[in-house]
Each structure stands twice: as structure tokens, then as C-alpha cells.
Amino acid sequence: MYQSLKNLTASQQVGALFFLVFGLLALITAVMVVLSLREPEDDAIALQRRNDLDNAEGVLRTSWVMVLVFWIGWLAGDSVALVLFALVSFFALREFMTLSPTRRGDHRSLVLAFFVVLPFQYWLVGTRHFNLFSVFIPVYVFLAIPVASALANDPLRFLERNAKLQWGIMVCIYGMSHVPALLLLTFPKYNGKSAFLVFFLVLVVQTAMVTQHLVSRKLKRAPTAPAISHSFNWPSWGAGLAAGSLLGMALAGITPFMPGQAFAMAFVACVAGTLGHLVMKAIKRDRGVPLWQNEGRATTGAGGLLDRVDGLCFAAPVFFHSVRWYFGL
């Protein structure tokens, strides 16, 4: 089995991988449908189960969409993949900005962020200008955005407003753009298989976050930062990291890494992803919303996209730079 997989061409291997992932998703969807048909005995349990199912369905729907995005991106080539990820960035940033009220004076800076910084950053990815790509936002945009804001002649809460904008740009554009950048990273003797690297990153980070969530529900430890997250505590965080990193080691075969390296890379990505998720929770608490998409308030999102990708936005740049630095690419 393993040998015959090994003998396939790169694109056949990636195809097989997608086949596997789609099969898995279809299976989970089928199980969910069956679960939702079951009639529970008492109302309280029914309500609880309904809520759990609704949550799970949300995650499942996002997974389908994300996998489809990856698949279309892979089928249609790098430039389409870039456009798709740029759109994800765009919608995430739109969500972030919706819930971080801006003032009139921020208008020009926002236009810059959406229509200049975002396309330019993805253009840098597409043309493989990886050095400029790494510093363009943290150095140049960081300094340029406050200039645009200052010219708007509104000093009220100036620092706070710029911080919001810069955080939005950092997470939604800079972080997200590192995912397609992985696709374009060229390893020696690893041609055409960069999709595996993205798959590896997404899977280990997602596994760490899901494991952490499940363990914290079973363990019932006191949360470390209760004002920010009810589910975050050190033991379940450790469990999440362990699960993600071990899975990473098990997946070493599809990456250019040795098992030990795969473990370390997965570990780095999981630390960044889970802690990044915590940071985004803190930002949400500050805004007084439990989710970026919030049904109960006047401003509603088109789907809480940022809730699903925030971990990835933090993990991708750290992972990308670790890989580049370690392998000297």
C-alpha cells in the first residue's frame, strides 16, 4: 500500500490526498445527518444536543468550504489559489473592521488597507519576492498607515485607532498570505507537492485546537484566563500541542521533513496557532462579542470566517519563517 503510493507521481499523490479528505468529510457529514435525526427523550438534553450539533455543523461547513478552496486552488494552479486566499483575507479583514468601529478619519487608511496593501502583498507572494513579502507589512505599512491617518486631521484616540487597523492588517492580510506562500516555496526534490505542506499545517493546527477544546471539556480545570477564555488551561493546552505535534510526526512522509523535524515544525505551528486563537479571543472580548459573527447584534457577519481561520493566521507566518530559516530556502 505504502509502496504503491510512493510510486505515484506528485500530482497523483495530492489527488489521492484530496480523495481521502473528501471521503472523510462525506463520512462525517453522513454521521451528523444521522445524529440530527435521532429523537432524544428529554427536552433539556435535546436543546443541549441541538446546540452542540449546530456548532459542529458550523465547523463542518467551514471545513467543506476550506477544502473546496484548496482543491480548486490546486486544480486551477497557483494564481487561482492566490486569488482565493486573497478573497479569504478580504472577507476576514471585512469582518475584523466591522466589529472594530473606525472614525471618519480612518477612511483613507482603510481604502489603503483593502485596495493597496492586500493586493500588493498577494502580488509579492505570486512573484516570489519572499524577502520583501516578509517585511512589507510589518515595516513599511506599519509606518505608512499612521501617516494616512494623521493627514486626515483627527487626533481623537489616534493611537488606538491605528493599532486596530494595524492588527487587522497583520492578522488578516499578513498572516493569511503566508498560507499560499507555502505553496510557492520550492524545496529541493519536493516539486509539485507543496500542497502537502499547506495540508500539513492546516491539519496539525486544527488538530491541536480541537484536542485542546475536547480535553478542556473533559478535564474541567479552572481556566487560566477566565475573563478571556473559559476553555483555555495549561493541561489541555499541553494535550493539544502533544496531539498536533505527534500527528505532525506521523505525517512526516508527506512533507520534506524527517520525523523529528516534522515534530518540531508541527510543534512551532501549534504553539503559534493556539496562542494566536487566544489573542483573538481577547480582542473579541474587548469588543464585547463572543464571535466575529454575532447573530444577536445589529452588525452581523457573513459567516464568522475569522473565528475559523484566526489560528491559521498566526501559525502560518511562524511556520513559514521557521521552515525557510531552517532549510535556508
Next chain:
Amino acid sequence: MRATLMSYFLLGLIRFLTGSQARWWGCPPKAEQRIYFSNHQSHADLVMIWAALPKELRGRTRAIAARDYWTKTPFRQWITSAVFNVIYVARDRSSDEDPLEPLFEALDHGDSIILFPEGTRGHAEEPQPFKAGLYNLALKYPKIELIPAWINNVQRVMPKGEVVPVPVLCSVTFGAPIRLQADEERRVFLDRARSAVIALRDV
């Protein structure tokens, strides 16, 4: 043909920029004759409500637009008449005709209408006091439901004086229908209608 294409383009654009979400809070989206009235802070308000309505309602729902502003250039005229099929009203009282006359025609014809009872775009957090038009319509057409609506966030998309819109998620919240009560005075009714719109801000 060109008008249809333009309407799809605008629909796509406004969804891309704002998500244009409709929240049917106090009434379902039903294909019956209605008068929608809402706060007004931006030129995009009209397009927002229009894009938020489901397709079957969109065709029969017409907004009110000021004739002097929206017929000034051929393009403005084309977009308001061919694409949005608006009802023009005169803002100045030069003629003897009742300024509400075009609205009566549309309502008699069976169309629903979108009204911004402040009369003009506001800049404050809360809408300005409503003008009498809504009261006169309610008086003349007691059978038609009056639906309050709150348009949220659109003023952030394109503040006055800016030309490039910024993407922010916006929503239109539709509230429970209100009716003119027997012997209700004009000012009382208009204030009640205004608070019905404001109340939707926080739901």
C-alpha cells in the same frame, strides 16, 4: 438589457462590499404591499435596502428619490429610472401639485415603496425628526402595512465626500409593522414611527 446587467453588477458589488444582510426581525419577507421606512445616512441606503430584499420583492418595491438631484445628469437619471425604477418626487414646493402624488399613483398601482421620512441624509447617530409624508400615506392607505427598518453601518462604507467605498459588513433590520391609530395626532405618530426605527438599532 443594459439595465439588467447593471442591476446584477450593483447587486454583486454591494454584496461584496457590505454583505448586505437582511434581518427580518418583526415580520417575514412577504410579497404583499408594504411601505418600508428607514433611517437615511448615505446614498448607498437605497441600494442597501434594495439588495437586502429577496428577488421576488425587489421587483415590486420602489424607492423614493429627489427629482432635482437624481435627474441632474443622464447617468443618474438612467440608473434611478431604468435600474431602480424609483419614484421621483419634487423637493421644492413650486408647483401646485401635491408632492406625494407620484407615491399615490405607485401605491394605487400595487407597488410597495421605500421611504426615508427624514427627507434628507442625516449625519447624527439618531435620525432627524420625521417629515409628514409618512403620516399622510398612513392616513390615506390604512390597509397597507408600515414596516420600520434600520440600516446599519452604511455610513462607514462611504462617508460624505469620499469616492472610494470601504468594505464593512452592513445589515438592514426589518421590524414589526406599525399602524396609524384612530385619532392619533400627526406629531405623536411620526415620533412613534421614528422610535420604532431607532429601536431596531439595538436588536
